[in-house]
Amino acid sequence: MQKIIEIKNLSYIYPDGTVALKDINLDIFKGDSIGMIGPNGAGKTTLLLHLNGILISNGSVKVCELPVNERNLDKIRQRVGLVFQDPDDQLFMPTVFDDVAFGPINMGLDSDRVRIKVDSALKFVDMEDYKDRIGHHLSFGEKKRVSLATIMSMEPDILVLDEPTGNLDLKHRKEFINLLKDMNITKIIATHDMNMVLSICSKVAIMDQGKLIAFDTTEKIFGNKELLAAHGLD
Amino acid sequence: MQHLYIDRYAGLDSFIHKIDPRIKVITFFIFILYIVLTNPFSYLSFLLYGLVILFLIAISRIPFPFIFKKTLAVIPFVVLIAVFVPFIKRGEVLASYTLGSLRIEFTREGIVLFWAIVIKSYLSILCMILLTSSIKFTSLLKSLEKLKIPKLFIMIASFMYRYSFLIIDEAQRMQRAKKSRAFKNKKGLSAVKMLSNIAGVLFVRSYERAERVYLAMCARGFQGEIKTLDTFSIVPRDIMFLVSIFATLLLIQFV
Structure with a gap:
């Protein structure tokens, strides 16, 4: 199988001195669907921000064989689609x-192609009728789905999601999980939603206090009750 | 939470609403130029301008009370600035008062100028309000962008539009949280302290959000310039609108 992300000896310290990541080593293969779990402040989001070069620190991150650095930033950001936790951060333009269209336009596509991509992305999340709607007129569930569409329109190879089901009601959560299930691309999902991990992730990574504690198949991780309990994940 | 939107009536479907946003902006800009440059003594012209605007409001089907209420918000500022003009402007003295060592003079030229400022600004404000309430704010921004207004202004206005409601929501939530924990309504200095705390926290939160939004923009390939697709098209109706308003303005000049 093709190695799509390779992380070696990655550490990160925030400017205020907080150690967010300690010596992370992780290989992700094409088509994997990875659930990243761990308590608040474990470093999950910080790790995700390294995957498309928002944060760059010592140690190495490679995406599709390309090292993540200033020079490759454009290429990597087209391949790695990052959906932020708060849809109000993700949706910053006046209309849906x-x-x-923001991503595809920045990729340098012509306007016809941009329109096609926007239409198909909105169709995928079932929001075609919301094109001219204004960001703050949407409900939370709608915002979440449009957030996903903003990334889908760029057709990335790797989808990185931060808390995709956080704050969603049961119905919307179910719909959102089904949407994710339908996508056959590499997914990395940081979440507290264990049931979602069980239903869509093939592998699970446990993080705690900036360290990668365990990385294995979903069955093995969830079979190890002691490990889960040790990190407050039971 | 509920908010009042400046473009609440932008969704109506009237002749005025259908005009291409760029043409509409240009037309009203010309209209305002004419109003401002008209001789203050041609009272009939002002009356006719007013009638034209009322006619346009009528066919736009935006409720009159909505528009007049909005003008009330601006008029006090205009009057406040203009009210000193009759005393400052030099000319034929109509009346003078002496207050101790201070001598106040009231001039004919000053009164004319006062009247001109008030009537011209009121008509201009009517134009502006009709423009902004018959056009979606997003289309207004886009049309200004197409009319070569610097991108930076457009970006600031667009972020303001997108996030002001969010910040208002946040302030309201904090106010509520404060209320639910405060045992009694404090007055005076402590209330001011509380308010400044809220303002401070709000600023920090907005600042942090700005960081996160910037990251989200970078994650989607932002390189210092926001690009959008052009969706406007000018049809004969738009040109007709522009030409007929322009013709009317010219006619009014000769009355």
Whole structure:
């Protein structure tokens, strides 16, 4: 199988001195669907931010064989789609259309192609009728789905999601999980939603206090009750 | 939470609403130029301008009370600035008062100028309000962008539009949280302290959000310039609108 992300000896210290990541080593293969679990402040989000070069620190991160550095940033950001936790951060343009078109336009596509991509991304999340709607007129569940569309329109190879089901009600959560299930691309999902991990992730990574504690198949991790209990994940 | 939107009536479907946003902006800009440059003594012109605007409001089907209420918000500022003009402007003295060592003079030229400022600004404000309430704010921004207004202004206005409601929500939530924990309504200095605390926290939160939004923009390939697709098209109706308003303005000049 093709190695799509390779992380070697990655550490990160925030400017205020907080150690966020300690010596992370992780290999992710094409088509994997990885659930990243761990308590708040474990460093999950910080690790995700390294995957498309928002944060760059010592140690090495390679995406599709390309080292993540200033020079490769454009290429890597087209391949790695990062959906932020708060949809109000993800949706910054006045209208839904402009938001979903933002990525494709920056990729340098012509306007017809941009329109096609926007239409298909909005269709995928079932929001075609919301094109001209204004960001703050949407409900939370709608915002979450449009957030996903803003990344889908860029057709990334790797989808990185931070808390995709956080704050969603049961119905929308179920719909969102089904959406994710339908996507056959590499997924990395940081979450507290264990049931979602069980239903869509093939592998699980446990993080705690900036360290990667365990990385294995979902069955093995969830079979190890002691490990889960030790990190407050039972 | 509920908010009042400046473009609440932008979704109506009237002749005015259908005009291409760029043409509409240009037309009203010309209209305002005409109003501002009209001789203050041609009272009839102002009356006719007013009638034209009322006619346009009528066919836009935006409720009159909505528009007049909005003008009330601006008029006090205009009057406040203009009210000193009759005393400052030099000319034929109509009346003078002496307050101790201070001598106040009231001039004919000053009164004319006062009247001109008030009537011209009121008509201009009516134009502006009709423009902004018959156009979606997002289209207004886009049309200004197409009319070569610097991108930086457009970006600031667009972020303000997107996030001001969010910040208002946040302030309201904090106010509520404060209320639910405060045992009694404090007054005076402690209330001011409380308010400044809220303002401070709000600033920090907005600042942090700005960071996160910037990261989200970078993650989607932002390179210092926001690009959007052009969706406007000018049809004969738009040109007709521009030409007929322009013709009317010219006619009014000759009355």
